[in-house]
Amino acid sequence: MKDILNDIIAHKKVEVEQAKKARPLSSLVRSVEEGTFEVKSLKEALVSSPTGIISEFKRRSPSKGWIRQTADAVTIAKGYQDNGASALSVLTDEKFFGGTRQDLHAAAQAISIPILRKDFIIDEYQLYEAKLSGAHAVLLIAAALSPTRCKKLTEVARDLELEVLLELHDEREIAYITPLNTLIGINNRNLGSFHTDVRKSFDMTRRLPSDAVWVSESGISSPATVKELRDAGYKGFLIGERFMKEDDPGASLGRFMKSIPA
Numbered sequence: 472m473k474d475i476l477n478d479i480i481a482h483k484k485v486e487v488e489q490a491k492k493a494r495p496l497s498s499l500v501r502s503v504e505e506g507t508f509e510v511k512s513l514k515e516a517l518v519s520s521p522t523g524i525i526s527e528f529k530r531r532s533p534s535k536g537w538i539r540q541t542a543d544a545v546t547i548a549k550g551y552q553d554n555g556a557s558a559l560s561v562l563t564d565e566k567f568f569g570g571t572r573q574d575l576h577a578a579a580q581a582i583s584i585p586i587l588r589k590d591f592i593i594d595e596y597q598l599y600e601a602k603l604s605g606a607h608a609v610l611l612i613a614a615a616l617s618p619t620r621c622k623k624l625t626e627v628a629r630d631l632e633l634e635v636l637l638e639l640h641d642e643r644e645i646a647y648i649t650p651l652n653t654l655i656g657i658n659n660r661n662l663g664s665f666h667t668d669v670r671k672s673f674d675m676t677r678r679l680p681s682d683a684v685w686v687s688e689s690g691i692s693s694p695a696t697v698k699e700l701r702d703a704g705y706k707g708f709l710i711g712e713r714f715m716k717e718d719d720p721g722a723s724l725g726r727f728m729k730s731i732p733a
Contacts, residue, residue, distance in 0.1 A: 550721020
């Protein structure tokens with residue numbers, strides 16, 4: 472079976488090197504040092520929310536193809552916020568997911584809830600990009616990084632006042648968790664095969680630190696599943712395709728939240 476994650480990471484390495492040639496890291500560092508940024512906590516937004524929905528802006532995926540090719544990030548971000556999303560996730564990978572950092576930047580100008588940059592982050596350069604684009608948190612994927620590299624990127628993110636959502640998929644990746652990782656996501660989708668099984672989140676609960684905030688990612692299509700996951704200890708639920716495939720993603724979120732069992 473073709474390993475999609477390997478293809479994505481191989482392309483991402485080329486992409487980052489091209490970006491560095493166009494604008495060196497030193498230039499990004501200088502812009503961050505000279506800039507003023509509002510710090511918002513994804514973790515606190517989830518803990519204080521009765522639902523904890525992180526609504527995602529995603530145009531396409533490698534497994535499903537185009538979901539909403541001409542989607543406008545600002546319109547959908549506002550719709551999500553107006554309908555009660557705790558936070559927004561923005562896919563910024565262009566080749567495989569049809570997103571851009573411009574989507575992230577535009578959304579950040581339009582809404583007040585915390586924003587997660589969802590991408591395949593392998594280099595400090597991307598953390599500085601995230602900060603300058605208006606993100607408040609970033610996704611670090613264990614399957615795409617060595618434990619040492621993941622720890623280093625987590626430390627750089629902390630210094631930039633970016634929260635890290637550490638994404639795990641199986642028990643072998645528990646070793647990636649350090650005391651700095653207080654937001655832990657369980658991806659129900661295998662990034663190699665893109666097979667999805669929400670039972671993965673339930674299976675991982677016995678291995679996760681109780682003092683961290685847990686987020687279940689991918690494959691959540693039922694309000695009842697959110698209730699079951701909350702009862703199992705999860706505080707956050709990253710949902711994208713479920714809403715993006717509807718005519719009005721924000722209204723779809725609103726209906727979904729009202730249907731979550733008490």
